[in-house]
Amino acid sequence: MSQLIYGHHPVVEAIKAGQPVEKVFFQQGLRGEVEREIRLLTREHGIPLQVVPREKLNRLVRGAHQGVVAYLSAVGYRSLEEVWTSVAASTVPPLLVLLDSITDVRNFGAICRSAECAGAQAVVVPQSGSAPANEEAMKASAGALARIPLCRVRSLYSAVEWLQERDVRVVATGLAPNAQFVFEVDLTGPTALLFGAEGAGLAPKLLRMADDVARIPQASDFDSYNVSVAAGICLYEALRQRLSRNHTP
Template identity: 55%
Template sequence: WTKGNHQGVVAWLSPIEYDSLEALLPFLFDSGATPLLMLLDGVTDVRNFGAIARSAELAGVDALVIPAKNSAQITAEAIKTSAGALTKLSVCREKSLLGAVEFLKASGLRVLASKIPSEKALYEVDLTGPVALIVGAEGEGVSEPILRAADEHFWIPQRGTTDSFNVSVAAGIMLYEVMRQRG
């Protein structure tokens, strides 16, 4: 702390500590859990991030995985929107989301991405084993490199003509289906 000339330097500190994906995953398997992770690809709106975190914590997600760049930050607004869930949920901030996908696959998780259109509907996909679900940015969806790396794609059935669900709503629907299948 200096008084007077700060030379334009400001530090921003996250209100939470990020967890290491490499340390968390073995812990989950060793504890007997069936890992459930959610990856956020390009989700930059803090309100969507907070809403996803709230649903994720309620649905028993073990961790949210976000990229170090092109992602919403954990701010007071994100924590407020999450109803405090971001303080209870593991969040892993990875240098490369593609690298995280490859690590998860090599560790025994099926990596599944939402994509419109897809051959399978969400309810046709087996979500009972260790899985990582990927949601993409509003408008763009999951990026092509991440889609190519995913084990499987699915779509969320819809009846209306609007392009897609809001990303936080889509995440909630996906997590409900995981809970339904896992009982």
Template identity: 45%
Template sequence: MTYGMQKRKPALIIGRQPVMEALRSGQLIERIFLQRNAGGPAVQELLQLADEQQVPVNRVPAEKLNSMSGAYRRPGTVNHQGCIAIGGLVRYLDLQDVISHVVEQGKVPLFLLLDAITDVRNIGAIARSAVCCGAQALILPDKGVAPLNEEAVKSSAGAFAKIAVCRVDSLLKAVDLLHLNGISVAASEMKADAPLHKCDLRMPVAVIMGSEDKGVHPSLLKATDIVFKIPMAGDFESFNVSVAAGIILYEAMKQRME
């Protein structure tokens, strides 16, 4: 399985036809912004191509598109025509394909699900720790998470080229798919009884990392199989999410090495 990461900076793709051509050619696209009232056969084809390639589409007002394209407008360039895409730096893979690939390699799945983590540097740091500790995949929702832009890639120190990244339309659906494949789902919760080091992380497991302000969403927490806490020496709020991810991943690696 090949993990893809562009070395060039992402660029805006302006205009309906250029976006269509980019989709047809398999160019990496992070997100598409489509004018709210746009319709017709061409738009339907664009939406179908975007769905097939798991590219999120945001319906936005024309003012948003005007603002995005204004700084890039040059003599001779086309109007945005109700459609602008942001070129991507990371190639997203299908979650089931990644699960199958990891199992076929004889490895024990160790995945991370990122819930509402909006700081790009945190995502980059999490990716770096994931690769260092032997995790095979990051699972991201298509909304409510920081984009994998140049800053995220830089923060990862190249980790995105060495780990599978899956983008899903629902983390709850992803949890269901993980369960169907015999992968347990765990989450950190400050009020949990079991400390991290008492949990068995040698089995196939996916760990949900929640936002620092709200933690793991209650609906996701309800769907987990294992809930643990990271013990702390002092009375302080919590670890930074990327630090917490590193602690959890290191504990999983330590258990698996033993």
């Protein structure tokens, strides 16, 4: 389960020790060596830092927080480069899930559950604008978050480019004019499925960067599928295609 730690030294030592720090809250207006150290460490370790009023910190904890409060994640994050080492060594073509601005913890957890069931090797999220990997997300994932590697990157744009340089085909989901039905897109090779938030959808730049855009057919013109449902459908299609070609463990 995720937990709060607070105070300058406890937070600093947790970061230095490689603990899975989800986010750091820092008191607005606090200056000096404490601020410099916290900013430097969070930047070096890719940890989101949010400057907030003292009142918010007082609501989070009752102890002497010294202007610094941090959330420890329910699971540890890994680097994309670290995960790629094992993914590339596998006999199974890579299948990764990239999430853009998925902030609802239940959707996030449900997507991780589907990703684990479909054989995806990792879920990749951006440093900011992503749901926390907390106990609620763990519950929604039915424990899958404890099994599937979770990677946090500074920039999803850079992650897409990095994967494309390694011959991974990035398939975005959306309703763009050039979108093909998901069952028409070849998902048997090295693939990264890219999903965006409900409502806003994927960032336009990510849509342009994608190698393919896939859409899911609907029988009516009612709105669209929930993002976790859409992810489940696309992941199932990837698994179905791979089973037909015997590309599964």
